Amino acid sequence: MKVFLLTLDYELYGNGSGNIFQHMIEPTKHLLDIANLYDVHFTFFFEVIEYWKLKDEWAKGNTMGYKENPIEAIEQQLLDAYKAGHDIQLHLHPQWVDAYWDKNKWNVNLKEWRLGSYERDGEYSLVNLLKKGKAIIEELIQQVDPTYECIALRAGGYNIQPSENIVNAMEQAGLVIDSSIYPGGKEAGILSNYDYSNIPIDLEYWQVGNMLEQRGNKEIWELPIVAFPMVRWTKYISMERMKSLFQNRKSAKDAFEAKTNGIHKGKLDKIKYFFEREYQTWDYCLFSSIMHRKFLSLIALQDRNIFVLVGHPKSFVSSGGFKYLLSETNDGFKYQTITEIYKNDIK
Template sequence: MKTLLTFDYEVFFGENHSNENDVLFEPTKKLLTIANKHDVKLVFFIDICSLFAYEKYHQYEYVERFIRQVEEIRNFGHDIQMHFHPHWLDSIYDGVENMWLHDYKNWSYSDLVDNCDQVKADAIFDLAQNKFIEIVRKEPVAFRSGGYTIQPNEKELINTLQSHGYKCDSSVFPLRRFVSNAQYFDYINCPNLNYWRTDTTSFLNVGESGLVEVPIFALERNILLSFKYYSLKIINKFCKSKSFSKRGKGATLQPESYQSDSFSFSFDMAEMKDKKLIKLLVSDYINKYRNDDQLILNVLSHPKAMFDESLDVFEWFILYMKKKYNCHFVGFDDLEVY
């Protein structure tokens, strides 16, 4: 069994209550310390377009620290892949309020195609791709769209990714639908698979000539799983809660509509009492896909949402998965599904 510990490497899209060191660089440093201690590989989807905005407003300390930390991540042998948030190119920095003002109309590649055209969308993608290669010194093979938004212009995005040598997408959050002022995705009817190869028209169609889709960890709800899950939730209410300080606030997560037919887990804002829930979900997921040629767990988290309690659970998870399942923690280059 292979596990991808993936992290969206980004600051908050709005007000950052603390500086970028506390929001991004220091939590990432702590993650790296734990990973290196236990000799496991992490995957960082880096928000490359943020560099253009910070450079535009002469916020060079962020740019320099971003590049230094990415170099450190690479030198430690971790995996670095593309996270694409093109709205940064239209963003304005309010230095008085320490706040980025974003126009979310160009939140994703698909939005760029709608609001501009594919030529402009590809030009912006090329800009990000070239910056990525300049910093990371390799071409990415895996892509994660900002806010998991790859719809509706999926055919155009698949074509662009394939033309740039991408092998894999990791944007699909199975069995969920989310609409906000920035985001839109509808994966309610996605394939009920551990991973799949797409066709050239949609990330949700199983085919032979598209990218490999490695979805974010999610497990379809059923009566038995729901009973066990919510029973643990009730028990957890009697456990002592952990406190988390606010590092930032994003305006993109206020849903206009939301539907979820799956359970998932993350190390974001995790508490020690979440361990039993994680064990439950991992066990059920492994049982469901145990006969697949390759079993892949793709767990999504964010350094900006990881605190000391989160890191405790993260380290416990590494040790638990190694002992219980002899798990290998890998990057996208290590997968044998392309």
């Protein structure tokens, strides 16, 4: 039986923009309602640095334009989700470490976009970020389940290369699962920079060595995100994708410039970018029913049984594609969380 693992990156936009209620709370509520109808569970990857920056600012008396307490809203939603059977794990974007609120917006440090190349000592060292992030989530969720343990990490933007320091930090922090790699993926923009093109796409998971992308005998496991090759422009031919892009045009523009600057300098090069092939992750918050049908046909050809899908509440604008996926996989497929897969299949 094929197993789907629905992960949600629970966060604002990477450039610091977005609204907690509009881009996190409300779309997540809609996703949770749909999941409840089909009796499936998500694994939330909770962006913790962003959360503690928001919490610190709110404690100073800065409402950041919110009429309701965004911290209470986040905490209550995650607690309710956990009580309903969903999983909560750790997500980190290091550009938030130096983030500050000024002129009615968050300013993030784009020089520290990649977790793989993050280098600091002391309080904000990589290992201390992991330990603090893990502790914050455990303190929250243990209010309703004293036995809960945060075991998994996802690096922001899939940026875990170079990964040797991350493996060492995960060992010290007590994290045993990473889910940041999507085999076949490659990016060389001014922000994200990684190359997973040599990793076979048919691996369900592996025990890592000194690096996450290599196999070895560390007590840490890589649970990769499923991806398949496609021509870039084809992923934009859906109302879901276009609505999401227009929902936050500045973030979409910044992301496009970051991906294309340096390797696609001229206008013609940027046009050619859309006709190149790339490995596309299975984003159930953005995919139309046509794209889901295509990916379902591709996994039917593989011997592997575990498939990690990734979604972002901030990108969720239409329920049609997601409902189609769940209805098509209602029979013959199983949905599990990361904790369930670790305990039942890996450990």
